[in-house]
Amino acid sequence: MNLLKLLGWEVERATKPYLILITLLVVAQFAWLGFFLWSETNMYEEIRRTGTPDYVLTFANYLGGTPFILSIGVAVAAMVFFSFWIWYRDFQGRGTFMMRLLLMPQKRMIVFGAKLVTMMLMILGLFSVQWIALKLQYIAFSSWLDSQMIPVGGSFEQAIRFDGALSPMYPASFVNFLIHQVLIVLVILFIFAFVLIERSLWQRTLWSPIIAILMLGALIAVPVTAFFFLESRLFMDEMMVVVGLGLMGWMSVTVWLSRLYLTKKLSV
Structure with a gap:
């Protein structure tokens, strides 16, 4: 059994929970974006009826919201959990293929390497999906506020750079x-x-x-x-x-x- 076969097997086993995690992450963030834009638009219109608004919305305001921070925290916690689960699941049954493979000590480090590479692929994939989702969220954010004639300040890169959760992920x-x-x-x-x-x-x-x-x-x-x-x-x-x-x-x-x-x- 070589590394590529084990890697393919590990990736196949992880695909379903991984796709569920990504789907929930993206849906939760876009749901929060929709609520954020609705709330800020209503607030801005209320202020505009009574006077001149003296603040400018930035994408960082959206990123700093508790729901968005929680979504990132859940994703990080899920990766930590999966780093444990990717091993513990193989000790749940005595008749599985992995348990038979562990009977051969000379093959065990191949198992180790396959699991490590699988985890890194999942993390890099999560970073990539999150980056694409952030770009789409920024486009929706700026387009909606422009259509409502609400001033938008700052750039996408500035918002990422000054966000405590995202700046370590995207230096x-x-x-x-x-x-x-x-x-x-x-x-x-x-x-x-x-x-x-x-x-x-x-x-x-x-x-x-x-x-x-x-x-x-x-x-x-x-x-x-x-x-x-x-x-x-x-x-x-x-x-x-x-x-x-x-x-x-x-x-x-x-x-x-x-x-x-x-x-x-x-x-x-």
């Missing part, structure tokens, strides 16, 4: 985008490592989740403590090198831990 430069993707991979690797450590220990102790959390907590705490100790003793360029080495070290250790528990400790 201004390609280099920053790559850095954010590395951080996302690191988060997924920590989740994968937690699941594999917990699943390796659960048959021997009921405290397996706590042990896994403590192990990974120590892995995070030691470099962070060293970073704060070195922060005041290094120049900016040196600090960037230390941060880069720290991220590479975290990724290497989490992959090593995952490999250790997946190929040596995990019994099926």
Whole structure:
């Protein structure tokens, strides 16, 4: 069984819940856009009847609404949940294909790679769909307000840049985008490592989740403590090198831990 076949299988299994998530996300955001435009138009007309409105609407006003922020939060939570579920679902039945595949230790890291690539494809796909949806929402936003002769301020790029939820997802430069993707991979690797450590220990102790959390907590705490100790003793360029080495070290250790528990400790 090669990586591409496993990747295709994982993507096929994820397609239905993934499409449901995207559909709910887009529908919820456009529903909020419709309500926002209706509410602001009525308010603006009321103010215009009694005087001259002294404010200008921007796309950032829409993005800053609680429903939009919640929709982004739900999408992020869904990706975190799926990072757990993509592993835990394979331990629910003893007769599944994945359980038979896990009986072959030499193939287990291919399973690991397929799940990691699947998660990144889903996250990048979600970013792409959200970007297209945002562009369409901005077109609808500006077109409607123009038709109602309501002044619109700012640009699409400015609204994205100053939004606390979207600016990390869509940074201004390609280099920053790559850095954010590395951080996302690191988060997924920590989740994968937690699941594999917990699943390796659960048959021997009921405290397996706590042990896994403590192990990974120590892995995070030691470099962070060293970073704060070195922060005041290094120049900016040196600090960037230390941060880069720290991220590479975290990724290497989490992959090593995952490999250790997946190929040596995990019994099926």
